[in-house]
Amino acid sequence: MSAKIDRLTASTLNRFSGVRLDRLVDYREDASWQKQQLKNQNTRLVPLWRSRCLVEKTADQNYEAVYVHPSELQQYNVIREPTLLGKKDDQVYFAVTVNDQQREHLLKHHNNSEFSDLRILAGDMHPLKAGILAYAKALHYWQHRHTFCGTCGAANILHSGGHRMVCSNDECGRQTFPRIDPAIIVLVSHGDACLLGRQARWPINRFSTLAGFVEPGESLEDAVVREIWEEARVRLKTISYRSSQPWPFPAAAMAGFIAEAESRDCEIGDNELEAIRWFSSKELPQLLAKGEIYMPNRVSIAFQLVSEWYLGQTGDDLRQLIREMQPSGPGRHNKNTC
Numbered sequence: 001m002s003a004k005i006d007r008l009t010a011s012t013l014n015r016f017s018g019v020r021l022d023r024l025v026d027y028r029e030d031a032s033w034q035k036q037q038l039k040n041q042n043t044r045l046v047p048l049w050r051s052r053c054l055v056e057k058t059a060d061q062n063y064e065a066v067y068v069h070p071s072e073l074q075q076y077n078v079i080r081e082p083t084l085l086g087k088k089d090d091q092v093y094f095a096v097t098v099n100d101q102q103r104e105h106l107l108k109h110h111n112n113s114e115f116s117d118l119r120i121l122a123g124d125m126h127p128l129k130a131g132i133l134a135y136a137k138a139l140h141y142w143q144h145r146h147t148f149c150g151t152c153g154a155a156n157i158l159h160s161g162g163h164r165m166v167c168s169n170d171e172c173g174r175q176t177f178p179r180i181d182p183a184i185i186v187l188v189s190h191g192d193a194c195l196l197g198r199q200a201r202w203p204i205n206r207f208s209t210l211a212g213f214v215e216p217g218e219s220l221e222d223a224v225v226r227e228i229w230e231e232a233r234v235r236l237k238t239i240s241y242r243s244s245q246p247w248p249f250p251a252a253a254m255a256g257f258i259a260e261a262e263s264r265d266c267e268i269g270d271n272e273l274e275a276i277r278w279f280s281s282k283e284l285p286q287l288l289a290k291g292e293i294y295m296p297n298r299v300s301i302a303f304q305l306v307s308e309w310y311l312g313q314t315g316d317d318l319r320q321l322i323r324e325m326q327p328s329g330p331g332r333h334n335k336n337t338c
C-alpha cells in the first residue's frame with residue numbers, strides 16, 4: 001500500500017466498502033421481474049432477525065455468511081416483501097426480515113449457524129460478504145424504524161423493491177427514502193504525533209480517532225473543524241479527505257479525514273471523551289507491545305486512518321506490526337485492537 005494511495009482504492013480498503021454489487025436500480029419498480037427472480041435457483045436471501053445476520057463458524061474460526069434459497073421460507077408468511085439488494089456474479093440477492101418462528105427453522109436447517117452482530121464478526125468474514133450483510137442490515141434497520149408515516153401516523157407501505165416507502169393514507173401519500181446519518185472521523189496530526197481520545201464506555205486502554213455527526217447547515221469540513229474544537233479544543237491548520245465507509249451501526253456513513261493541528265495544545269472540551277493524548281509514531285508500537293493502549297476495532301475506518309498516518313510517518317504497516325505482536329495470528333481476539 002502506497003502512502004499516496006488514490007481515494008478510490010483507499011475506500012475499498014475499508015470494511016463494508018467496495019462490494020460493487022450491481023444494485024439493479026432499473027428493476028426496483030418491476031415487481032413481476034422480482035417475483036420471477038425469487039423462483040430462480042440462483043437467487044439468495046440474506047436473512048435478518050432483529051438486526052442480526054445469519055452466519056456460521058468455519059473450521060478456521062472465521063465466519064461465513066449464510067444465504068438461503070427463497071423456497072426455504074415459502075411455508076411461512078412473510079413479515080415484509082423481500083428487499084432487492086442487487087446482483088453479483090449472476091446471483092441476485094434479496095434481504096428478508098424473519099420472525100422468531102422462521103429464525104428457529106433456519107437455525108435448525110443450517111448446522112452451526114447463528115444470528116449474530118455484524119459489528120463483532122465483520123473482521124473475521126470475507127469482505128465482500130460482510131459488505132452485502134452491511135447493506136442488507138442498513139435497509140432492514142430503516143424499514144423497521146419507518147413502519148409508520150412521520151407526517152400523519154398511518155402505516156407505510158414498501159415500494160421500489162424495498163427502497164422506498166409510501167404512506168398508506170391517500171390524503172397524505174408521503175414518501176420516505178432510506179436514511180443515512182453522515183458522520184466525520186478525523187486523525188489529527190502534528191509533527192510526528194497524532195491525537196487520539198477515548199470514551200469512558202470503551203474497553204480499557206482503547207484509544208481512537210475523534211468523530212462526530214454532521215449537523216444541519218454544515219459541510220463535512222465545517223463538521224471536522226467544529227468537532228475537533230468541541231472535543232479537544234484543538235484548532236486545525238489543514239484538513240484532507242482520505243476515504244469513506246458505510247457504517248450501519250445503526251445508520252451512519254463515515255467520511256474519514258486527516259487534519260493537521262496548529263499546535264499540540266489540547267484539553268477535553270465536552271463530556272464525550274474521558275481522555276485525549278498525543279502519541280508519537282515512535283512510542284505507538286512500544287505502547288501497543290506493552291498493552292498500554294489498544295487500537296480501534298480493525299474493521300473501522302478509524303483503524304485505517306491510524307494505519308495510513310503511521311505508514312506515512314514510518315513506512316511501516318501497522319496491521320503487520322500488530323500481527324507480529326500476536327504470535328497466534330490475526331483474529332478478533334487480537335488484543336491490540338478492540
Ligand SMILES: [Zn+2]
Binds near residue numbers: 151167172173
Ligand atoms: Zn402519511
